[in-house]
Amino acid sequence: MKTPESIVNKLNQRKADHAFRELMIQGNSVDFFSNDYLGVAQLPFEANLNYGSTGSRLISGNSKYTERLENYLANFYRHEAGLLFNSGYDANLGIYSCIPQKGDTVLYDEYVHASIRDGIRLSLAKSFSFRHNDLQHLKERLRAAEGTVYVAVESIYSMDGDQAPLELLAEFCDAHNLYLIVDEAHSGGLYGDGGSGLATERCIDQSIFCKLITFGKAYGSHGAIVLSSNKVRDFLVNFARPFIYSTAPSLHAQERIEFAVNKVAQMDAERKKLTENIAFFCSEIKRVPVTCIESSSPIQSIIIPGNEEARQVAAHIQQAGFAVKAILSPTVPKGQERIRICLHSYNSREEIKALIGCLN
Secondary structure (H helix, E strand, O other), rough: OOOOOHHHHHHHHHOOOOOOOOOOOOOOOOOOOOOOOHHHOOOOOOOOOOOOOOEOOOOOOOOHHHHHHHHHHHHHHHEEEEEEEEEEEHHHHHHHHHHHOOOOOOEEEEEHHHHHHHHHHOOEEEEEEEOOHHHHHHHHHHOOOOEEEEEEEOOOOOOOOOOOHHHHHHHHHHHHEEEEEOOOOOOOOOHHHHHHHHHOOOOOOEEEEEEEEEEOOOEEEEEEEEEEEEHHHHHHHHHOOOHHEEEOOOOHHHHHHHHHHHHHHHHHHHHHHHHHHHHHHHHHOOOOOOOOOOOOOOOOEEEEEOOOHHHHHHHHHHHHOOEEEEEEEOOOOOOOOOEEEEEEOOOOHHHHHHHHHHHO
């Protein structure tokens, strides 16, 4: 089968840059790379709704169960309404491609997820990034903004694992009549009452225009929900193309989400164990001469500059029986290549110490 030369050249260049991506299977290695922070993905559940999907929500794919689940989740996450999407990527694409209008402005943290950036690119609004967690730079960017202004952040950043200054952002957005959108992909299930998220823990839900919870990380499932007002939900149903033109999640997948949310709400012991594992890792890593980005979340990143260098360190750790992943440029900035370690409630202290020993 013929392949365009442009594709072959791009792949060859990616290999020359030591940035070629390949799929891997974990096998029996100790898990230090999945987003299954509480081990929920490993839990079986008894499904009652073993049905597939029949079409988009606007044609045949809607149901009483789906609407009941959305209302339940909206109440659990402290918002007026919710709308399910097939993934967090689809949800962010839907939010940012249709809500900001021509003549509006999106101000976004430079470290936001690729799905947010892609959604912004599809929008007709102006957009400016601001330096990571830098409110002063956000204020400066605001001077160039026009129309309705949206501020896009994550509560926990997926590569560095650090937290956004949510209270300060909420105060700033309230004072300047800005619309704050918070992606809680890596905080849903881990923070707040019953895992309701970092925004709820910080008591700023009333200042949030839109909040995103994904179910593919601490919830060990798949899909996402956009939480907002009834009017915003109606707007997304009418204008969000990833929602309009996608087949609805199967009822089986939706039932798994409900199971996971209810299960995680009761996992205070696992959240406590995860917190203890994070503290233990942060204490032990100081004994090793490596650069570790400061983080109090399960995401811990060891900086290993250079794609090939990061790959070699990851291979060494993998050979010792630990599943880790090297994150390479251009996914992260050049010189910020890293080993991204994800901690879990089910990792033992012995496993954590052995992992750190591989870095010494």
